[in-house]
Amino acid sequence: MRSALVRHPVTAAITFLVVATAVFGIVVRVLHGADPASYGPFRIFAASTGAVALLATIAGVVVLVGAAERLMGSWRTALAFVVTTVVGTAAGALTAFVDADGRDLTSLLLGRATAFDPWTAIVGTIVTASAFAGPLWRRRIRVNALAVVAALLLYAGHASDLYAVLAAGVGWVLGELLRRTPKRGGWVRSSHRETRVLLGTVVLVSAIGPVVALVSRARVGLLAPIAAVLGTGPVTPVSGCGTDGASAECLRALLAYRATDPWTLLLAVAPLLVLVVGGLGLFRGSRFAVWLVVAVDLVTAVAAAVTYGVLPARAGGLQGTADEFVTALSVGASIVVPLATAAVLVLRRRSFTVLPSRRRVVAFAVTVVAAAAVVVGTVAAFAASAPQHVEDPLRLAVAALGPLSPLTFWEQLPSLGTALRIVVGLAGPVLWFVVALAAVRPTGAVEPDTDADGSRTDRERARALVTAGGGDTFGWMTTWRGNAYWFAADGRAGVAFRRSGGVAVTVGGPFGYPDARDAAMTDFARYCDDNGWTTVFYGVDARNAELLTTLGWSTLPVAEDADLDPRTWTTTGKRKQDVRTAVNRARREGITATWSSWQDLPPSTARQIEAISEEWVSERELPEMGFTLGGVDEMRDPAVRTLVAQDAAGRVLAVTSWLPSHREGRVVGWTLDVMRRTEAAPNGVMEFLVASAAERMRDDGVERLSLSAAPLAQAGEAAAPNDGVQSLLELVGGVLEPVYGFRSLLRFKQKFGPDLHPLVLAYPDPVALPSIGLAVVRAYLPDLSLRQAVALARGRG
Structure with missing residues (x-):
């Protein structure tokens, strides 16, 4: 209790005043029959409409004002509590000039100026504090607070409801003035x-x-x-x-x-x-x-x-x-x-x-x-x-x-x-x-x-096949929602794909038992042809590309797969100097890395990860990408693992997620998927997380650590565009680079000394190249609007 009082003195003082004012009001009413609401400024603490109102007010002070004090400190909380109440109430009282109707304006103005209740100050304080929260909770606090007070004002319309709305507006402005960190304007x-x-x-x-x-x-x-x-x-x-x-x-x-x-x-x-x-x-x-x-x-x-x-x-x-x-x-x-x-x-x-x-x-x-x-x-x-x-x-x-x-x-x-x-x-x-x-x-x-x-039955069937027989770099991504499935007649292999118009774009190559995958490729292409679709194998490796080339298909590079053998992992050598420095610094600062499934994470850690992810999304100018790029929803899969970096106080600094790779029913590798970090995270925290993953996999005897494929990014100089689809993919990759940083991500992965393997897009008919390029873009950006598409094209114009 003493510790709580020291950490939250303003919350404790306001709670005491609310209780004291309630007791004082009861005494005054019993002894003198007077209304305690007439006792001037102390009305701000008087929850005098009953026991339920008193308990709700105390809970509001402890939870909301306490949260505000944690976010922005004691002196800002006290300032917000007073300023939002005074300014909001004064502005609301001025409505007397509009609604006088021949009544005495002075008494009406003074009467309205004392018609507030404690919730006016509580709402104003928490909305002020929202400016100091991350994008996720900032938006949630503001939307929830404004929705509630606006509903009360629009439906009931009491004077106190008007003051709460105005106090929330004042708190919004005050919070932006008090917060000294860089502010981003416009739509988030x-x-x-x-x-x-x-x-x-x-x-x-x-x-x-x-x-x-x-x-x-x-x-x-x-x-x-x-x-x-x-x-x-x-x-x-x-x-x-x-x-x-x-x-x-x-x-x-x-x-x-x-x-x-x-x-x-x-x-x-x-x-x-x-x-x-x-x-x-x-x-x-x-x-x-x-x-x-x-x-x-x-x-x-x-x-x-x-x-x-x-x-x-x-x-x-x-x-x-x-x-x-x-x-x-x-x-x-x-x-x-x-x-x-x-x-x-x-x-x-x-x-x-x-x-x-x-x-x-x-x-x-x-x-x-x-x-x-x-x-x-x-x-x-x-x-x-x-x-x-x-x-x-x-x-x-x-x-x-x-x-x-x-x-x-x-x-x-x-x-x-x-x-x-x-x-x-x-x-x-x-x-x-x-x-x-x-x-x-x-x-x-x-x-x-x-x-x-x-597609649940097909998705579960695909999951079982990937677990039993395995797949390529995109193997576990084939189990994500949004994919359609084709299975071989003998049920030993399958293909996950997404169809846009008359183009079927695969999620990597076939998955399932290795000896059945080659036949699955040709059978799936025949299946698409029978349905009038153009088949596109996206992100297939060199062996599959060679097979398709012998059948007369054309290919072009779209990504680089980076992997390494964690059993021989070490941070020695000049090439890994940045990684070694990051690991040593993190250990000196008491940063830890926790390997866990989402279900085993503490609730507070999971909420912080959601907030970090929301902050990451809010900083992007384009919609969320999908297809071969996962997010929080994919992290919730019980088979997926998260690696969380936390400081000594338990604050989440960064998080990565890892997708399993199987062979004969057992996990033989992990593939990096989600990478998120806070703005306050120290430099090198991502290098620390990947190095920690490599160390854990080395201890577990895992055969392969994949840093995944950065889509639309290549290690070397790209070949000169020789057809429409390559030109379009080059355009999209160039425009998305400042937003998603695929090429800088590839450079980050090269710090760990991985082996690079080119991944290609294979297509059968050059005539369909324009529709193929659009289908790939639509797979990654399914919510891309026409306006955003035009802006994307102008970005390279």
Whole structure:
């Protein structure tokens, strides 16, 4: 406890003040009946709305302010706590000038200036501290904080919510001013994994917002109309809402409506549960979840438009009201915000690569259609047997949508029988609950689809073949997701490939038993020809290239494979002087190298590796590359090993990953894949990691250590381009060099004195060279947009 107090004095002081102020408030209220919120600046520490609020505030101070103090130190934390509160509250209080309405401006201004709560300061402090975090946590802190406070402001609209938003904005600016490290302007790229986390968070917050607004005592937020639409179903009478349009009285009644019973919350939660399922699916990268959330957002926007008379035929009901501008802004936001969320998801859909199996999509469609038929049939049956005549069955069917039904049917419902009104009221929530439950499997919200692309069986078969018989430099990469597979008739060899249009680009040569690979090459080429595809063997070694050359194929170099025998590894000799210096320096500074699978890493180490990888991605101007280049997802394979460099305090400085090479069912070598390091890592840390790997493999008796092949990079001078595909690959390699450093990576590998083996691209038909070049580029950059492709070409122009 003493150690924690010494390390986090500001957090400890604020926690003490929160507890002391709460006790003081209880005493004042019991003895004098006064409201402790009136005691001036101490209101910043007063969580006086109940025991739950007090406990939540204490937890917020300990966790969030404590994290901020660890990130930026004590004096910056104290400064941020005060400045963000004062500036954010002062700016928020100035809204009194806009909303005076004849009231005494001085008292209104002072009243608003003391309407904050401790969370204003907490939010401002943690957002300030985000500037001192790495790209991963900087983005997560800011997105999560802004999403939560913005949702509270837009749905509930309390003065304290406005101050929290402003404090977050002040904290953002203050953090950038306090951080003295170099700052990068413009758009910072996110990895696909991080994009999924951020958008999933936004969707989950948007699902919770309407519920928060419905239970709020005062609801004046711009998006409060959405909450009202969701929470007041067809059986809920609302004053002023009728078939002639949404009047000002109707809007005020909706905004003043508060959920006081489980029935109303049931109406609101039903459609929002679909968003929760969709948000969880977004975390897992589900493309189905993208379209599910887009559909719900579109329905919400249309429902708000119809309900509030935005359609031309009903827009006149809102004209001439006292708050016409505010009304229009509120209704407009209720429509634009869901549409904007849907648009962002559509634009970023390429980050969601997990496609559901056809079986799960069909099951979802059948379930929803059957449920809709049952709901409509039930409503129709009750309507036909009702004592009162239903004049407009079509509007009754629309009203069965429940919480998203337009207002045009509400005034007729009181005249219907009790049983029919109950059925109509239950129809919508039941249908939405069915949609939510049916969407759980195709979105992978609870149980991810392990065979989303229909290739799990083939991938497991390929994995077994690679383990039993082995492969070439790219052997283990053939087991990665995204590959298609072909297997020989006898099942003893196979080929992994990726098809772009009419070109099939292999991931190296055949894998499997050595005596079956040569025949597999010619059989696979014949298979592609039968399907009308052009075969391209990418990254094959000299022996395979010679075989294809005898068959009349053409080849051109694309990479250099660097390997060595770790059993004879040593750091002696002038050539390895840099490696020797790096190893000695790392050992003097107490840096250690830990060899482990991802599953055996401590959670804190794994999180640091994810943050390092995200920082690496954010520094690139082009999308993440794939094909023969792995990332964090590939590191999670239980067969893959990570080698992590950590300092004496346990901070991760750099990480490498190693892919296994097999022969006759046992590991005989390891191939380097991922290389990541922090900006704070000392020079030579990567040399230290590779040397440590070589030492471990020497002790384990491993036969081969491969430093892998740097794609589109060669050790010597490249031959003069003699055809279109070589020209294109030279162009791509030259443009990607400043971004990914393939050629500098090859020079790094030469420090270890490896043997270099050329890898070539083999193709059968020179006529197909343009499409071959584009297929190789598309394999490495599947998310390359047209704009980025043009920029890439101009980079060499």
